Amino acid sequence: QVQLVESGGGLVQPGGSLRLSCAASGSIFNKYGWYRQAPGKQRELVAAVTSFAGSTNYADSVKGRFTISRDNAKNTVYLQMNNLKPEDTGVYYCNVRINTISYWGQGTQVTVSS
Numbered sequence: 001q002v003q004l005v006e007s008g009g010g011l012v013q014p015g016g017s018l019r020l021s022c023a024a025s026g027s028i029f030n031k032y033g034w035y036r037q038a039p040g041k042q043r044e045l046v047a048a049v050t051s052f053a054g055s056t057n058y059a060d061s062v063k064g065r066f067t068i069s070r071d072n073a074k075n076t077v078y079l080q081m082n083n084l085k086p087e088d089t090g091v092y093y094c095n096v097r098i099n100t101i102s103y104w105g106q107g108t109q110v111t112v113s114s
Contacts, residue, residue: 002026002103006094009108012084016112020079022094022105029096032070032077036110038090046092047079061087084112 008020020034033048047058047068056068067080077094089112094105 002096002098004094004096004103004105006092006105006108008079009092009110011111011113013114014085014112016084017080017082018084018110019081020092020094020108020110022077022096024075024077024094024096024103027098029075029098031097032068033095033097034068034077034079035093035095036088036090037093037107038087041090043093048095049077081110084110086112088112 003025005023008018010018012018029051031048031050034046035043036046037043045059046062047066049056049068049070051072058066065083070077089110091107092110093107096103
């Protein structure tokens with residue numbers, strides 16, 4: 001049974017930083033990702049990383065500010081978010097994939113506000 005445990009969200013001022021973590025268990029995963037959903041908007045991909053090669057991709061809006069990384073030994077993926085902006089506010093969801101099957105975390109709220 002796949003389980004995802006997210007942590008690290010919270011309230012931060014513009015320009016601040018947060019680090020999200022997602023510990024996965026129950027299988028070996030091909031890919032990890034972080035998505036976010038702002039109020040009234042669709043869920044969007046923020047960043048993703050492949051388990052074995054470590055290849056990454058980012059949404060244009062976060063390039064240069066966010067960094068995704070993974071620790072395969074711990075089955076954990078991280079999202080380091082720097083220089084946060086109010087438009088980064090939303091619920092952030094961890095996503096892991098086994099081939100074409102996706103699993104989602106429960107979501108963690110990130111609020112960027114002064």
